[in-house]
Amino acid sequence: MNVEPYIASNVVTLVLLVGVGFLVAFVRRNRLWREAARTLWSRRKVAILTVGLYLAIGVLDSFAWKGGVPEDVVDVLPNAPLTLVDRLFLGTREASYSAPLAEIEFYGGQPLRHPGTHLLGTDILGRDVLYLSLKGARVALLIGGLTSLIAIPLALLFGVGAGYFGGRFDDFVFFLISTLASMPGLLLLITLIMVMGRGTLSVCVALGVTSWVGFCRLSRAETLKLRELEYVSAARALGVSEPAIVLRHILPNLAHLIVITFVLMFSGLVLSEAVLSWLGIGVDGSWGQMIDGARDELSREPIIWWNIGAAGTALFGLILAVNTVGDAIRDVLDPRTLRDSP
């Protein structure tokens, strides 16, 4: 059965949303997490709302369906799958560059088809820059989210395994980590992407493979510490099997590290993709690509600044918000608060 890519993408998005739903339900049920969430909200409302805004835009851009294209629109095929964001900007294409809120084209001064409607101007192909910026949100979230979903379980598997069981497995993991860490990250990334071919999935996999090492070391170290704690010995004395101990006692006490790592890794990954775009092997439609395109534009006379301005601001906004929330999460989830008695 040949599934069209857009349907596959819809399904994956749905699954992710359901997953998030489960997470939310868990947090509401578990008092420790609920209180942490509440504290976080009270401290960083603005940053959380900002991230929420980006998330909402990303989700809106993730469901595509066919049909419903008005007849007079010429720049898209009639049965192309389009998302809500696409449809909002349907038929707004110009011929080429135009400045924000301009009435005329940037070069030549021809009147625009839709004068005064482009808040952030248009790019070389006449596409509305605001539209491109919004679409970049989904790409950024995809890169940060999907890659983390690859890197973190990988890191946990090796890290917790090495820390808990030690011995040969630990030696093997140590060897693996040391080898990976001694390779120049960027070169490895480029090589992997060349080998796997360009595209979103390859970039995510390549980024995932090169960024799990840090968290692996961290989770190994933390597991080593947790393993010696008395409640682990107590569980053993109570007849709990080793795998059950890892699942029930070690992992939940690593959860705060997972959350912190996920949030902080996110911004690093988005920025890494920007570098890849600059090298021409990034993901299509990302802000990094927009910024890369601006290399030409900035050397023109007069300069074209709204492309890079919009993409840069959008990127900056997301990274700043995520890092702010991440710092606060690190404080809120500090396990030391769980050690104070009343």
Next chain:
Amino acid sequence: MSALLEVRDLRTTFPSSKRSAGPDDGLPVVDRVSFDLSSGEVLALVGESGSGKSMTALSILRLVPKPGRVVAGEVRLGGENLLDYPVTEMRRVRGTRISMIFQEPMTSLNPVVTAGAQVIEAIQLHDSIGYADARARTRELFVEVGIPDPDARLDAYPHQLSGGLKQRVMIAMALSTRPEILIADEPTTALDVTIQAQILALLRDLQRTRNTAILLITHDLGIVNELADRVAVMYAGRIVEVAERTQLLSNPLHPYTQGLLRSIPARSAAGDRLPEIPGTVPPPSQWPSGCRFSTRCPARFEPCADVMPEELRPAGGRRVWCHDVARNTNPQTDEHGEEEA
């Protein structure tokens, strides 16, 4: 003879979790504490965790960790109030006139500096003498505190020293400037009992030969008996009883002191049930407006929960804060007739 150290109505607060407006709001972990320490005397400050005894010592040296603050009272050293000193003056007092040794010798010494170097640094901080002289003085100190093979130990790192040796180095450091007062905060709690006996003997000897006053902070009444001349018992931030050592141990007045002595297993023969003090120390947010021990006191009656007891001065230089003692004490006699179980 006025005392060397006079503490009056010392009050140190920590902000409570609720946001309060006034600067005085907060939980008083040290609440109107007053006592005297005479030259050459050993005064023990006794209490369990949460009693405020360590915080009292830190308040005297103005080393209370933020967000706590000393908000009221006087700490008079030789007549001058230390709480009025500017920080630079206070730094000159710390380590020279008043020294402190702490509970954990493991973490009190810098692990990357040799033992000798740390003491030399302390000496040179307060005395402008050359390195060679300071090292010689350190070696003498090491001998005085009973460190075997002192020359080798001068160049040893803390991790190469046992707990007992580390504590001796701490004591050497504290005494290197010949302070008038030594504050010892649980100095032997982290040590084995045979090593503890050695350190207690050492402190006793040093105290005698140098006539240093010691403010000894501990929860162990056995250590109190070994070292102290007078004892002040603290509970939930307040002093509840002050007495001379033998008086306190043979005839305690305050119900908390009595309960404390009774619950020490050494005093019960095997086979009896250990007398307990029921309940737990209430957290600062739940302190009653009256006597803070009233929630657990076997001698509690009407005024106790609402009215804070006033200071009583039975004969013999004793002080006690208790309504029950007040109503039972005949002002003429100096013995209080509560028998122990």
Next chain:
Amino acid sequence: MSAAPALESETLLRVEGLQTWYPIRAGVMQSRVGWVQAATDVSLELAAGRTLALVGESGCGKTTVGRSILRLETPQAGRIEFEGRDLLELDAEELRAARQRIQIIFQDPMASLDPRMRVRDQIAEGMRSFGIGANENERRDRVASLLERVQLDPDTMDRYPHEFSGGQRQRICIARALAVEPRLIVCDESVSALDVSIQAQILNLLRDLQEELDLSYLFITHDLSVVRYLAHDVAVMYLGKIVETGPTESLFRDPAHPYTQGLLAAIPSIDPLIRGGAPPVLGDVPSPSDPPRGCHFHTRCASVMDRCRVETPAMFAANGRASRCFLSEPGGEDEGGA
């Protein structure tokens, strides 16, 4: 549980010649360069319903012995006979089943409980492992009754450990150990981290539980005053070996081994008429990776003789007491040191 009255208490636990050493590894190849001789030639006996105190200062190996009995450490040699079977010979399945009968309560009430698990889940964890309680509801009821038995409010079972005080957390640990209905509980410094007034409460609780449930305790501690209160018999350890054993009262009244004498004399008394003189034991504890030759206590012993430096004494037993010291050797020896 045991309802049949025993005329003679059965020996619940018998340890013989236990040796648990930890390898010291160094170098690139991590080869073994030496041993930390944590526990050597340890033998002891514990009867049902009684308490044996294992006493010693830090580094003497008492915690290692406790953990070895639970097979949380791996001994090199010896026998650990529990209810007649050698625990060291059991395979994984049998060991798991045996674990139900021996439980442990640790020193640090904070580290003993998982901070992210509710109290009821932690108490019920053992029940789930061993199939006690037919369903969730039944287990919940058992948790409630266990909490009551350790004098905690059953309504607090859904709380997390950090919401309890140190003494309360220790009670939770006791409840957790009781949940699987053990016969022997190893108490590893279980009251050492508690304030004196709380300590008294926990000790009384332990005593009551022993009477109610015919429990045996291996009580590991450095605090001799607690020993006198709780234990029927005492074994004193120094640098990995047992140096003296005997019934509590007898040992305290008349200690035979010089280390025991020093240990008892070092405890500061609260009797105002008694103030210590010279410290009874001088010097520091030698390293367990390089114990002294001969009698391993001879470097600090006030009564040391020439033979102590070269010969290693065995445990000399008489009248229910035993001491690893030539001064206790029957049949004439030099009195009064070298």
